[in-house]
Each structure stands twice: as structure tokens, then as C-alpha cells.
Ligand SMILES: Nc1ncnc2c1ncn2[C@@H]1O[C@H](COP(=O)(O)OP(=O)(O)O)[C@@H](O)[C@H]1O
């Protein structure tokens with residue numbers, strides 16, 4: 018009897034990339050302890066762009082940190098590409114971050130002692146899938162696509178806030194993660210550049226089948242996303 | 255270059271001032287460690303060399319006579335039960351030739367010389383002084399001392415070999431008697447006076463020796479002291495003087511004579527040097543401690559300043575281990591450069607110190623500060639710095655690794 022080895026089915030557009038269920042998160046200590054997330058459930062599929070919108074302080078960043086495995090929930094589950102993640106050890110969660118997740122922070126984007134190019138190569142160096150030459154070529158093309166092809170050798174300190182943010186977007190894409198989480202990625206950008214960054218993210222979602230989840234205050238951008246989830250006071254409404 | 259090393263390097267160069275601070279502490283720590291070791295052991299080594307060069311690695315002195323009681327064991331088996339009552343010492347070596355032959359069988363032995371010593375008075379045209387004559391056979395004694403090298407007058411030992419009425423006198427005694435080479439002196443022993451001529455003046459390095467000892471031919475000494483046989487002691491030199499204790503114990507058992515290794519003979523001075531070594535070790539440890547505190551401080555500062563970068567690195571898949579490594583690499587870079595510069599600095603200062611004039615003329619003789627050059631001082635200095643600095647760096651490095659990225663980005667990391 019022969020065994021037919023079928024390759025693990027390639028991820029397809031529409032597959033579930035990210036799922037969370039009944040997430041709870043408290044922040045602060047003692048008197049100041051706040052129930053920030055009160056049972057949030059959410060799904061993101063490949064090839065789709067999601068917008069999380071809501072007033073300041075409603076818990077959007079807190080949720081994104083949990084989904085990005087940067088923080089641990091007080092209750093509920095998180096699955097990344099079908100793998101339960103919420104109760105895994107630090108090593109497994111770190112590996113998942115490196116391989117599956119690209120994160121764009123709301124503040125402080127770059128390692129300032131490094132050039133734009135080095136910042137983008139940083140996650141690739143850790144993952145080590147490509148040769149150094151291929152890493153550099155990929156980093157250059159990513160910087161090109163966020164409009165910074167001419168500034169690859171500028172140090173972080175020599176870039177404006179908006180430019181840093183765009184380098185951070187390029188860096189989040191470096192390892193071709195299946196999930197891109199971005200906390201107000203266009204917050205610091207002018208109209209032209211926020212359109213550029215948003216177009217890039219949507220194009221990737223469509224072309225590479227990546228799930229993109231972004232927090233935004235910009236109603237225009239929210240409108241152009243495939244799914245918009247409004248949030249209020251620690252819950253989706 | 256590994257990504258972690260690259261990051262470490264960049265973090266470090268971004269904090270040039272703090273980095274230079276801990277680097278200079280490391281350089282000082284390593285350098286001063288080396289200098290302290292070189293100077294402390296310099297004097298000790300020189301002292302040991304001086305005493306090995308004059309009195310040899312060990313001496314066989316008195317014969318041991320065990321007072322043994324034998325009893326016929328019950329049952330008449332013929333076996334004896336020997337009971338040790340105590341040990342009596344009989345002065346001197348009665349059969350030096352037998353002892354010498356036996357000693358030559360020990361692998362570590364380089365040379366053996368029988369010496370006959372006696373108290374005398376020596377008279378020059380100016381003065382009379384108390385002294386001791388040491389009767390030696392030069393061809394034997396050459397192998398157990400550096401007498402040959404210590405002759406400071408022209409012609410060396412040549413004149414001493416020419417006649418049995420030639421003597422060698424220490425510099426201090428010669429000065430007291432206002433003697434120079436070829437002058438004649440009278441030695442008086444047990445009421446008998448004989449005339450000798452001065453064949454050479456030696457400087458052993460030890461003032462005590464240079465003011466008392468007169469070397470002359472063993473046969474002549476026997477005749478003068480009226481001791482046709484025997485020796486006062488047998489002096490031995492070794493290939494590996496550090497094994498003197500073990501060999502002495504072994505010989506004592508085999509030969510039935512008391513055998514004193516140099517470590518025992520010079521116990522007092524050696525313990526002074528040991529105390530000196532301990533006290534300098536403490537000083538030296540303090541230097542390295544300061545270097546490690548400086549490194550701790552620098553790293554703790556960099557960790558505080560780079561928490562955001564740590565969060566970024568962690569968010570893109572860098573493990574706790576990587577973070578620890580990044581900070582330990584920083585310590586390693588500083589240590590690497592610090593060890594190199596510290597070694598050079600230490601060597602330069604050691605060399606400088608060796609030129610400092612410091613006339614000493616008692617325990618040993620020198621004109622300048624004595625230093626010892628040993629690669630071990632460098633190895634020890636660097637190893638101590640590595641251990642202390644790395645241990646000190648482990649604390650901030652692990653603290654950095656423990657930081658939760660979520661806490662950092664929310665600003666609640668502590
Ligand atoms: N360390 C903390 N202790 C107590 N409450 C906190 C802490 N950090 C954040 N919060 C609270 O959590 C809530 C959600 O914050 P966040 O997720 O940053 O909101 P958003 O990103 O939607 O503006 C806010 O009300 C904030 O005050």
C-alpha cells in the first residue's frame with residue numbers, strides 16, 4: 018500500500034489567519050485596576066483588510082498587543098493560523114511573532130541607531146530564511162514601495178516622524194507575515210503618504226493573501242477597508 | 255557578524271561616553287592587576303633566586319637516630335615489634351660520600367656538594383673579624399650554587415682554582431677588612447693560624463652571607479679545622495626547585511638524615527612575601543571590582559535607554575536569549591578591547607616601574623625595582639576581569655531579557 022504524501026495545503030485567500038475569543042484584559046494595580054477588554058471576539062481572514070475604530074482609550078491598542086502576542090490576556094483564547102497561542106510559553110509566542118506577525122507600533126517606530134535599511138533587515142536577520150544579499154534586496158524594494166528608496170542609508174534619527182512610520186511599515190512586511198497588525202499606521206502621515214501606505218497594505222492583502230488589521234481614526238481609510246469593527250469601552254459594538 | 259553582535263556594537267557606540275568610562279576602568283583594572291603581580295612576585299622571585307643561587311634547593315644536615323626498642327614477639331615467630339620512642343639528631347653528615355651517592359639517584363637532583371663549615375677569625379693588616387669558612391670542592395659546588403656568576407672581581411674563579419691557599423670572600427667582609435684581590439689574610443681556627451690570599455670577591459645578593467662567608471678548598475678546610483672526615487651539610491640543587499618539599503621528605507626517609515628544603519629554611523621571609531601577595535591580591539581585586547561596577551552601570555543605563563528597542567526586537571521575533579546575548583556581547587566587546595589595551599598598559603607600566611631606581615642591599619641586592627615578566631599575570635588579570643565583568647553584566651542583561659514587550663509599549667515596564 019503506497020502512501021500519498023500530500024503537501025500541506027498552501028494557505029489560501031479566505032483562510033482564517035487570526036481568531037480570538039472572549040478576550041479579557043485588566044490593566045493597572047490595586048485601586049487603579051481597570052477592566053480594559055471585556056470579552057472581545059474577533060476573526061481576520063487572509064486577503065482581507067480590517068479596520069478597528071473607536072474613541073481614544075476604548076482599548077484598541079490593548080487588543081492589538083494581545084493579537085500581536087506582545088501581551089498576555091487575563092481570559093479568552095487567541096489562535097494564529099489555527100494554532101492556539103494564548104497559553105503558550107514565551108519561546109513559542111516569540112517564534113510565532115517572528116514568523117507570522119508584522120507589527121507597526123503607534124509610537125516609537127525605529128531603532129534609531131540603525132539605518133532605514135538595517136531596520137527593515139532586522140526581522141529578516143533573526144528569521145534567517147534569506148541570504149544577506151537577498152535580505153538587502155528585499156529591504157530595498159520594500160523601502161521603495163513606501164517611497165523611501167532614496168533614503169535607505171539614513172539613520173533613524175535623520176528621518177521625520179512620517180518617514181520613520183513608513184520604514185516601520187516596510188519592516189512589518191519584511192518576513193512576509195501572514196498577519197499584519199498596525200496601530201494607527203497613518204496617524205502621522207499627510208494625505209498623500211497615508212494613501213500610499215494604505216494602498217500598499219491593501220495591495221499586499223490582495224496579492225499575497227495577508228490579513229491586515231489596522232487601528233485608525235481616519236474615517237476615509239476605515240471606509241475603504243473590507244471590514245470595519247467599531248469598538249467602545251472594551252467591546253465591539 | 256551575528257545580528258546580536260551587530261546590535262550590541264551599535265548600542266555600545268551610541269553611548270560612547272559611558273562605554274569609554276567602563277572601558278577605561280577595565281583597562282585600568284587589567285593593567286594594574288598585571289603591574290601589581292609583576293612587582294610583588296618580582297621581588298619574591300628574585301629573593302628565591304638569590305637564595306637558591308647561594309644555599310641551594312635543600313640541605314642534608316643532621317643524622318637522625320631513632321631510639322628503637324625491640325622486643326621478641328610472643329609466640330617466638332622471630333618477628334620484631336619496633337617501637338618508636340623518639341628521634342635523636344647527631345650533628346653533621348658523617349659519611350658525605352655515601353649520602354652524595356644516594357642523593358644522585360633522585361631524578362630531580364641536579365647537583366650535590368658536601369660542605370664543611372667552621373667558625374674562624376680573619377685578620378687583615380687593618381682589622382680582625384669573625385667569619386665562617388665554607389670548605390667546598392669547587393667542581394661540585396658549582397652545580398649547587400651560582401658562586402661562579404657572583405664573583406665580581408676580574409678573573410672570576412680562575413685564581414681560586416690555582417692554589418689551595420686561595421679563598422673567596424664576600425663583598426661586605428672584604429670592605430670591612432679593606433681587602434682587594436691578591437691581598438693576603440690570616441685565618442685563625444682553634445688557635446692555629448694560616449695565611450691565605452684573596453682570589454676573588456663575590457656578591458651573593460644577601461648581606462648576611464656577604465659579611466660572614468669565606469669559601470676555600472674542602473681539603474684545606476679539613477686540615478685547618480682538623481676534621482679529616484665528615485661534612486657539616488650536603489647542599490643539593492634541583493632541576494625543579496618547587497618540588498623540594500616532596501623530594502626532601504622522600505630523602506629524609508631514605509637517608510635517615512634531616513633534609514631541609516628551601517621553603518622551610520626561608521619560611522619567615524617567604525611568609526612575609528606571601529602576606530604581601532595576599533594584600534596585593536586584595537588591592538587588585540578591588541581594581542577589577544571597580545571595572546565590573548562600571549560595566550554594570552553602563553549596561554544598566556543602556557538597558558533603561560533601550561527598552562523601546564528591546565520591545566521592537568521582541569516584537570519581531572528576537573527571543574529573551576537574544577536580548578541577553580546583545581547585552582553580554584556589549585560587555586564582551588568592552589572586555590575584549592579592555593583586555594588588549596589593559597595588557598599593553600600593564601606591560602608598559604611594568605617596564606616603566608622596572609626602571610625606577612631602588613637600591614636594596616640586604617635580603618637581596620638590586621639597584622632598581624624588580625619586576626617579573628610572566629604570561630600568567632596577564633592570563634590571571636584577564637581571566638579575573640572576564641569573570642567579574644561578565645557576572646556583573648549578567649544582572650542587567652537578564653533584566654533586559656525579562657522585560658515584557660507589552661509592558662514596555664504601554665510604558666509600565668519596570
Ligand atoms: N497601565 C495602565 N493602568 C491602568 N489603565 C491603563 C494602563 N494602560 C492603559 N490603561 C487604560 O486602558 C485603556 C485602553 O487603552 P488603549 O488600549 O491604549 O486605548 P486606545 O488605544 O483605544 O486609545 C485606557 O482607558 C487606558 O487609560
Ligand SMILES: [Mg+2]
Nearest residue numbers: 077078123200
Ligand atoms: Mg492606542
